[in-house]
Amino acid sequence: MSDPRRSSYGRGYWLRRCEGFLVETPTRRIGRVVGIRFGERSNEPEVLEVRAGVFGRTRLLISVDDVAEIAAEERRIVLNDPPRPMANRVDLR
Numbered sequence: 001m002s003d004p005r006r007s008s009y010g011r012g013y014w015l016r017r018c019e020g021f022l023v024e025t026p027t028r029r030i031g032r033v034v035g036i037r038f039g040e041r042s043n044e045p046e047v048l049e050v051r052a053g054v055f056g057r058t059r060l061l062i063s064v065d066d067v068a069e070i071a072a073e074e075r076r077i078v079l080n081d082p083p084r085p086m087a088n089r090v091d092l093r
Contacts, residue, residue: 014070015045018077021070023050023062025081031056033077047086048077061086 016036023030035049045064052058062083069078 009072011067011070012044014072015048015064015067018048018070020075022074022076023048023079024076025079025083027081030062030079030083031058031060034059037061 018033019036021033023033031050031052033048034051036045037047037049038044039046048062048064048067050060050062052060060083062079063086066079066083067077068080070076071078
């Protein structure tokens with residue numbers, strides 16, 4: 001797995017460009033990043049919007065603080081286990 005700290009591009013760079021990345025924990029797959037939400041007073045990502053569930057009908061908002069690893073070459077984000085979805089969970093049926 002790649003370590004964004006070893007590349008010329010850091011964590012913030014990859015968090016701003018992670019749409020479409022697979023999201024998982026060390027034990028299971030969560031879904032895919034479909035959106036990135038930025039802070040009100042900064043241009044840094046604060047929340048990842050993730051489509052989850054069998055058909056991708058559930059949207060989870062996950063704090064970037066829960067990102068344990070970014071494997072950029074594999075287009076994959078690993079979260080702390082278990083992730084702590086934020087209050088805004090929506091079923092998109």
